[in-house]
Amino acid sequence: MTQSGWHFLQIPGPTNVPDRVLRAMARPTIDHRGQEFAALTLELIAGLQRVFKTKEPVVIYPGSGSGASEAAYVNTLSAGDRIVVFETGHFAWQWKKIAERLGLRVDYVPGNWRRGASEAELESRLTSDAAHEIKAVVVVHNETSTGVASRIPDLRKAMDRAKHPALLIVDAVSSLASFDYRHDEWGVDVTVCGSQKGLMVPPGLGFCAVSKKARAASNTAKLPRHYFDWDEIIGQNEKGFFPYTPGTNLFYGLHEALAMLDEEGLDNVFARHARHGEATRAAVRAWGLEVVCEDPREYSNSMTAVFMPDGHNADELRRIILDHFNMSLGVGLSKFAGKVFRIGHLGSFNDLMLAGTLAGVEMGLRLAGVPHREGGVLAAMQSLTASLSSSSIAETAQAR
Amino acid sequence: MTQSGWHFLQIPGPTNVPDRVLRAMARPTIDHRGQEFAALTLELIAGLQRVFKTKEPVVIYPGSGSGASEAAYVNTLSAGDRIVVFETGHFAWQWKKIAERLGLRVDYVPGNWRRGASEAELESRLTSDAAHEIKAVVVVHNETSTGVASRIPDLRKAMDRAKHPALLIVDAVSSLASFDYRHDEWGVDVTVCGSQKGLMVPPGLGFCAVSKKARAASNTAKLPRHYFDWDEIIGQNEKGFFPYTPGTNLFYGLHEALAMLDEEGLDNVFARHARHGEATRAAVRAWGLEVVCEDPREYSNSMTAVFMPDGHNADELRRIILDHFNMSLGVGLSKFAGKVFRIGHLGSFNDLMLAGTLAGVEMGLRLAGVPHREGGVLAAMQSLTASLSSSSIAETAQAR
Amino acid sequence: MTQSGWHFLQIPGPTNVPDRVLRAMARPTIDHRGQEFAALTLELIAGLQRVFKTKEPVVIYPGSGSGASEAAYVNTLSAGDRIVVFETGHFAWQWKKIAERLGLRVDYVPGNWRRGASEAELESRLTSDAAHEIKAVVVVHNETSTGVASRIPDLRKAMDRAKHPALLIVDAVSSLASFDYRHDEWGVDVTVCGSQKGLMVPPGLGFCAVSKKARAASNTAKLPRHYFDWDEIIGQNEKGFFPYTPGTNLFYGLHEALAMLDEEGLDNVFARHARHGEATRAAVRAWGLEVVCEDPREYSNSMTAVFMPDGHNADELRRIILDHFNMSLGVGLSKFAGKVFRIGHLGSFNDLMLAGTLAGVEMGLRLAGVPHREGGVLAAMQSLTASLSSSSIAETAQAR
Amino acid sequence: MTQSGWHFLQIPGPTNVPDRVLRAMARPTIDHRGQEFAALTLELIAGLQRVFKTKEPVVIYPGSGSGASEAAYVNTLSAGDRIVVFETGHFAWQWKKIAERLGLRVDYVPGNWRRGASEAELESRLTSDAAHEIKAVVVVHNETSTGVASRIPDLRKAMDRAKHPALLIVDAVSSLASFDYRHDEWGVDVTVCGSQKGLMVPPGLGFCAVSKKARAASNTAKLPRHYFDWDEIIGQNEKGFFPYTPGTNLFYGLHEALAMLDEEGLDNVFARHARHGEATRAAVRAWGLEVVCEDPREYSNSMTAVFMPDGHNADELRRIILDHFNMSLGVGLSKFAGKVFRIGHLGSFNDLMLAGTLAGVEMGLRLAGVPHREGGVLAAMQSLTASLSSSSIAETAQAR
Numbered sequence A, B, C, D: 001m002t003q004s005g006w007h008f009l010q011i012p013g014p015t016n017v018p019d020r021v022l023r024a025m026a027r028p029t030i031d032h033r034g035q036e037f038a039a040l041t042l043e044l045i046a047g048l049q050r051v052f053k054t055k056e057p058v059v060i061y062p063g064s065g066s067g068a069s070e071a072a073y074v075n076t077l078s079a080g081d082r083i084v085v086f087e088t089g090h091f092a093w094q095w096k097k098i099a100e101r102l103g104l105r106v107d108y109v110p111g112n113w114r115r116g117a118s119e120a121e122l123e124s125r126l127t128s129d130a131a132h133e134i135k136a137v138v139v140v141h142n143e144t145s146t147g148v149a150s151r152i153p154d155l156r157k158a159m160d161r162a163k164h165p166a167l168l169i170v171d172a173v174s175s176l177a178s179f180d181y182r183h184d185e186w187g188v189d190v191t192v193c194g195s196q197k198g199l200m201v202p203p204g205l206g207f208c209a210v211s212k213k214a215r216a217a218s219n220t221a222k223l224p225r226h227y228f229d230w231d232e233i234i235g236q237n238e239k240g241f242f243p244y245t246p247g248t249n250l251f252y253g254l255h256e257a258l259a260m261l262d263e264e265g266l267d268n269v270f271a272r273h274a275r276h277g278e279a280t281r282a283a284v285r286a287w288g289l290e291v292v293c294e295d296p297r298e299y300s301n302s303m304t305a306v307f308m309p310d311g312h313n314a315d316e317l318r319r320i321i322l323d324h325f326n327m328s329l330g331v332g333l334s335k336f337a338g339k340v341f342r343i344g345h346l347g348s349f350n351d352l353m354l355a356g357t358l359a360g361v362e363m364g365l366r367l368a369g370v371p372h373r374e375g376g377v378l379a380a381m382q383s384l385t386a387s388l389s390s391s392s393i394a395e396t397a398q399a400r
Helices: A019-025 A035-052 A064-077 A090-101 A119-127 A152-161 A212-220 A229-237 A248-264 A266-287 A314-327 A351-367 A375-387 A392-400 B019-025 B035-050 B065-076 B088-101 B119-127 B150-163 B212-219 B230-237 B248-264 B265-287 B314-325 B351-367 B378-384 B390-399 C020-027 C036-051 C066-075 C092-102 C117-125 C151-163 C212-220 C230-236 C246-265 C266-287 C314-325 C352-366 C376-386 C390-399 D019-025 D033-053 D065-076 D090-101 D119-127 D152-161 D210-218 D232-237 D250-265 D266-287 D316-326 D353-369 D376-386 D390-399
Strands: A008-010 A059-063 A082-086 A103-111 A134-140 A167-171 A191-192 A207-210 A303-307 A327-329 A342-344 B008-010 B059-063 B082-086 B105-109 B135-140 B167-173 B189-192 B205-210 B301-309 B328-329 B340-344 C008-010 C060-063 C082-086 C106-110 C134-142 C167-171 C192-193 C205-212 C303-307 C326-331 C338-346 D008-010 D056-063 D084-085 D103-111 D134-140 D166-170 D190-194 D207-209 D302-307 D327-329 D340-344
Touching: A008 A342, A008 A351, A019 A248, A019 D019, A035 A059, A035 A207, A035 A248, A035 C212, A059 A229, A064 A090, A064 A167, A064 A191, A064 A212, A082 A090, A082 A119, A090 A103, A090 A134, A090 C230, A103 A119, A119 A134, A119 A152, A134 A152, A152 A167, A207 A229, A207 A248, A207 D190, A229 C205, A248 B059, A248 D250, A248 D316, A266 A303, A266 A351, A266 A375, A266 C230, A314 A327, A314 A342, A314 A351, A314 B351, A314 C212, A327 A342, A327 A351, A327 D232, A342 A351, A351 A375, A351 B351, A351 B378, A375 B351, A375 B378, A375 C205, B008 B340, B008 B351, B019 B248, B019 C020, B019 D327, B019 D353, B035 B059, B035 B205, B035 B248, B059 B230, B065 B167, B065 B189, B065 B205, B065 B212, B082 B088, B082 B119, B088 B105, B088 B135, B088 C376, B105 B119, B119 B135, B119 B150, B135 B150, B150 B167, B167 B212, B205 B248, B212 B230, B248 B265, B248 C246, B265 B301, B265 B351, B265 B378, B301 C134, B314 B328, B314 B340, B314 B351, B328 B340, B351 B378, B351 D390, B378 C338, C008 C338, C008 C352, C020 D019, C036 C060, C036 C205, C036 C246, C060 C066, C060 C230, C066 C092, C066 C167, C066 C192, C066 C205, C066 C212, C066 D134, C082 C092, C082 C117, C092 C106, C092 C134, C106 C117, C117 C134, C134 C151, C151 D166, C167 C212, C205 C230, C205 C246, C212 C230, C246 C266, C266 C303, C266 C352, C266 C376, C314 C326, C314 C338, C314 C352, C314 D353, C326 C338, C326 C352, C338 C352, C352 C376, C352 D316, C352 D353, C352 D376, C376 D353, C376 D376, D008 D340, D008 D353, D019 D190, D019 D250, D033 D056, D033 D207, D033 D250, D056 D065, D065 D090, D065 D166, D065 D190, D065 D207, D065 D210, D084 D090, D084 D119, D090 D103, D103 D119, D119 D134, D119 D152, D134 D152, D152 D166, D166 D210, D190 D390, D207 D232, D207 D250, D210 D232, D250 D266, D266 D302, D266 D353, D266 D376, D316 D327, D316 D340, D327 D340, D327 D353
Parallel strands: A008 A327, A082 A103, A082 A134, A134 A167, A167 A191, B008 B328, B082 B105, B082 B135, B135 B167, B167 B189, C008 C326, C082 C106, C082 C134, C134 C167, C167 C192, D008 D327, D084 D103, D084 D134, D134 D166, D166 D190
Antiparallel strands: A059 A207, A191 A207, A303 A342, B059 B205, B189 B205, B301 B340, C060 C205, C192 C205, C303 C338, D056 D207, D190 D207, D302 D340
C-alpha cells in the first residue's frame, strides 16, 4: 500500500530526524585529519558536554548505544568483577547479558518492569557488601521497554549513604536531551547514550561521558579492549582527532542537532517533553487503558508504554496502524511481547505531531476492535491547551 | 519562539513538498541542451499528459500559475476581444484583472463566492451572443479562495447546447492531481496549472494544456507575446528542448512527484483527497462552524474555507495557531479578509497529518476564545475510520 | 556509458551549483504570505542590491533571464517605439527578436560577433537622432555566444556626450557576480540577469534592476503587461511579499549563494574569474587555437569561445568530450554552430576544476584528431601559479 | 581563505562521496524493526556479497574499519593465540597493535614498507610451524600508507603448499571495489572492510566477510565479545534484522552506492582504477619523483604514495596545496611522516578529476619550491588518452 505524506516514526527511537539534520548530513565528506574537521570535533564535544551537563570528557564512537554500553564495561572492569544491575526491563536485561558475555558476575536485582530501581534495595545491597566486592552499579535511567524513569539522584544518595565506592553507570539512551539529566551533579561515573533519540540524529554514534573516577578505574581495568578504549580517544580528542576514522557525516548531523537544542534551550526542550508526556497519559487514561509505569514519580516524558486489554495483541494493533495510518509504534519487548505497545514522544516533536500520533492510536484501536473509550485525543488536546495560559498567548502577540 | 518538529503547511498551496521531491531537486544542475535533459523533458511531458488526461501538448513555463494564466490569454486572444469570466472568488477576480491589463473586454458574471459557475447562466449568455463576439469563457475549477469546485462537465454541456465556439479556459491550479480532471474528455481548450499544489512540487513552474482549437486560435491571436508563446516551445519540446533556459532542478522535483502519483495511482489519490475533504467538513460541522461552499455537489476535496463567527477575526486565530502549533493556515482573501480561514488538505497528505491539522484548529479556536463545540477531531476520526471497512483491514492483513 | 565522479558542467551557464546551494533548496517550502518568508525576501533584495551595486529596486521573477528581458521592454516601452540593439552575437539577436515580437522597431547595429558594442557608433547614432525617437539602447554586457564583454562605462559616456535621453538596458546575465558590474555608477536603467550563472543558483529566477528613470518610463509605457509588471511587485516587495506565488525554494538557494558571495567578497570573486579567464586564454593560445574575442579590452572573464580549425566540427569535439570525459561544453550558436565551442569558467569554480576542464579539452582535441599543439594545460598552470606570489604563500602559512 | 568550487578530497579515503549517495542518506530514518528496513538489509547483504565475491555472510557493523579488524580477531581467536602479521606499513602495524591489546602473540614479519607480503617467507614460517601454533595470518591487501598491494592469491597458494590450517585474514579496506578482490575464490577466511573508500559511502560502517572455517573457529574462540559477535548478527540478519540499532541512514547511502557499482559494472570499475593508477604513476615519473612501491606487480590502483626529495617536507607541500588549491592529500604515516605524500584516486572518480588532482600536485610542487620536472599532468593525459583507442571513440559515436 503506497503511503502519502509524512511517516510518523513514533517508536521510542530512532526518532523523527529533523530535515535540518538530514540535510546537514548530506554535506560532502571531508578529511578527518584536517583542521576543519578538528574544529568540528572540538565543537561537538563542547556541545555534548553542555547536554550531558559535565565538564569531563565525552567519548564519541562510530557505533550504537549498545557499543557504548560495552565500552562502559571494558574500560572500567576486569574479568570476574561483580556488578549490580537493576532489572527494570528489557534494556536492563541487555546490560546483564553484555556483562555476562564479557565475563563479569552480575547481581541482577529483580523487578516487575513497572517500577524503577529501588534506592532502598541499592542501599541495603551496598551496605551488606562490606568487602566492596561490587565494582559497579548499572541503572537504566529511562527504561525504553517500559517507560519507567529511575530516579538517579535518589540512587546516588543511597550509594553515598552506604559509603560504597562502586562506580555508577547510567544508561541515558532514551532520556538525554528529553528530560533532566546531570552527569556531574548527580555523581554519575559513566553515562551511556546514542545519537538516535533525544539527540535527533540517525543511529550510528554512541557516547560515554566519563568521570575522573571512571578514568582512574580504566587504569587498572583488565578487560581486553582496543576499539572502545577511552585513553587513546580522549588523548587524540584534545586536538580534535580520533585514533580511527570517525563518522564524519553523522558528526555534521550531530552538529546541527546540538545547534537546534541550543536554539530551543534545554529547559524548553524538557518542558516540551513534559507537556507531551502528560498529554499522552491523559489520552491513555481517557481510552481506559493502562500505562505500564506504576509510580507517577517515575513517569517517562520521552515515551509511554501501554498495556493491551487481555485477549488483544499489540502487534496486530501496530500492524493495522502502520498499514492504515503510516505510523510506526514501538513493539513490546521480551516478556511484554504482544502485550504492550510503546508510543515515542521524544526528539523533534510538537503538539500537532502528538495529536496525529494519538489519533492514529485511537483510530487503530477502533479498527482493531480493541475495547476502549473514545476521547483520548480530546483529553490530550485539553491537557495541551490547559498548559498554555492566556497570558502566554497575549505575550506572543506583543512579541511580534 | 523556536518551533520543534514538522511545520504543518496547511495553506491551500504551496503544499507540504515530499522529502523525495526535495531531495530530487538537490541533484546537480545539468546542461539543458544535452541528451540527458531532453530525455527528462519528454518523460515530464508524457507524465503531465497522464495527469491532465490529455493527448495534446502541455507547455511548461519557468513561472507561477499566474504566468500560465497570462499565457492562456496572450496565445489565444487579441486586444479588444470579449470574454466571460465567472466571479467565483478572489482568483476569478485575478483572471478578470489580468484580462483587463491585457486589453480584453470582460463580461464578469457576478457570484456570491459560495457557489460555482452556473451552467444555466453560461448557456443563456452564450445563446444570446448570436454574433459570437465572446471569444473565451474562463472558469476557475477549484476556487482556492472559497473551496468551491465548479462543475466543468456541466459547463461544457451548456456551451455545447448553445453551439457557441468560444474557447473554454479552466484554472485547475488547486484541483489537478487532487480530484478528477479530464482536459480532453471535458473539452477544455486551455487548462492552467502550477507546480505547487496537487503536483507536490515547490512553486516555480506553470503549465498550459492546449487543445487543437486553442492552438488554432493562437495562429490569429494578436496579443504581443514572446516568453509565453506556445509555438516555439511546443516546437522545440518535440525533441525535448526549450527556447530559453528551463527550470532544471524544479524539473527533477516534478519528475519525482509524477513518479509518486504513478505509484499511488491517480484514482487512489482522488479517493484519498475525497476522504480528507469529507472528514474536514465533518470536523467543521462538529465545531458548529460554517463551510463557505453552499452546494454539496461543489465541495472541494483539496481545501475547505470556513467562516469565523461574527466578531472574531480569522487572522488572529491564524496567528495563534502559527505561534503555538507551528501550522500555517490560508488567509481570507479580498472580501473574505479576516472573515474566513482556509484549511489545505491536498498534496502529500495523510490521515494523521489531517488529524494533527484539525487538532491545531480545534486547540486554536479554544485558545483564541472563539465560540465552538469540542469534538471536531473526534468527528473527523469517525469519518476517516468509517470509510475503512473491516474487509479492507482483513485484506491488508492477507496481503502481507 | 556510465560516468563516475563529478560531471563538469562547463557550459557558460547554468554553472556548477555549489552543494550548499543545492541543500539549501531542499528545505521544506514555507507559506509565502508569512513573516518568515517576508524576512527572507527583504534579505534577498538587499543582497541582490549589493551584487548589482544599486540602491534601486531589484525585481525577482519566477522565470528565466529571457523573461526578465521581456520585462525590461514591456515596462518601459510602447508599441512602435524605436530602439537600438547592438549585434554582438546570438543573445543580442534574441533581444532584437523579442523586441520585434512585442511590436517595437529595432535599429540593429551590425557587428562581426568578435567585438563589443562600439561607443563611437552609438554616439553617432544618438547624435543624429535629434528628435529623440530612440527610446532605448540595448547592450549585452557579456555576449555569452562569443565571450566578448562590451565596455558599458564607455557606452554610457557616449550617451552622455550625445545628451540623448534613451534608456540604457543591459543584459548582465553572464557577467554579474563574475566580473565588475555597477548598475548605479554606470547609469544603467535596466539591468537584466538570471539566477543560473555567476549567482550559482539553478535556473528559474530572472531579475531586473530598475533605475528611477526606468520606473518613470513605466508610467507611460503602454505595452500590455501583468506578469512582468514592476509596479505591483515593487509595491508588495516593500513588505517582503509578491503579487503571485514566488519561487520559494529557489529563494532559499539564492539566499545561500548570496551568503557565499559575501563570504568570499565580490572583489575576490572578480579576481578569481580574472585569473581563470587569463589561464584559459593561455591554454587556447598554447594549443594554437583562436579565441573569438578580438580585442583584449573585451575579453570575457566568465567564459571563452574558441574557433575550431577549418574542417573540424565543434559538436563532434563536444560529443567526444562528453562521452569520454563527462564534461559539457557550450555549443556554437547560430552562425557559430559547429565552428565554435565555448568554455564556461564562471560561478562556483577553482583552479583544479579549471585544470580538469582544460585537460578535458586537450584530451578531447587529441581524441577527435583536431590539429593542435600539446601544452595548453601546462600553460594554464604556469599562468595560475605566476599569479600566486611567493609572498602570498608565506602569508597563508603565517595566518594558520 | 574562502575556497570556491569543489573540494578535491584526494586522501586515500574517505573518498569523494557521490552526490547520489549523500542525498540517499538524507532520507528520513525508519523503524529498524519494520519490514521495509528488513528488505533493505537483505538487499544490502546480497549486494555486498557480490562485491566481496562471496556466498558467505557479510557482517555489517555500525563502526569503523578498525572495529571490523577487532571483530575479525575476537570472533576467531583466544587470548594467547599466536598469529602472523606482515609488516607492510602503518596499517599492518595497527593490526599488530590491536592484536597485542587483545592479548594475542604476534609474529611480526619485518618489511621495508615498499613491498607486499612475501609468499616465500609465509610458506617458510608456516612450514616450520609443525605444531600448528599459528592460528591466523594477517595481510593488508592494499597497504594504505604505502600504495603497495600484496598478492593475496600467491599468499593463499603458499599457505596451501604448507598445508597449514591457519586462518587467512585480509584487510581489504582500501582495495575492495577498487581493484580485483575475491573472498571465496582466494580462500580468504575473514575479509575486513569499511564503507568510506571504494564503496563511496561516508565512514561509519565496518564489514567482515566470514568463511565457513572462520565461523567454525568462532565456536571455540574465547576472546570476550558482545558488540562484535558474529553469531547473533548473522542469525538475526537472516530475516533482515540486527541485535542492536543499525546505522539506518548510512545503509541508505550504501544501497545507493551498491546500485552505482552495479550500473557501472565491477569490471569497468576496476578498469577505471587501473587507468588512473597508471596515469598517476606516469605523472610521478615525469616529475622525476619516486613512487614508494618497488614492485610493479604490487602497484596499487587505488592510491599512490610518493617520496619527497630530501630536504623537503611533505606536510608543507600538502599545506600549500590545501590552502591554494582546495585539495586534501594523504599524510605520510609513522616512519613516512613528512617524507611521503599520498594521492587517493579511488572511489567516485574520473579522468578530469584526476587531471585536476595531478595539476594541484604539480602546481603545489612549484609553489613549494620542490625540485621537479614539469609535465606530469601532460604525461598523465597521454597515458589516459592512449588507453582510449580510436575504435572505442567510433563505437560511442554509433551507440548514440
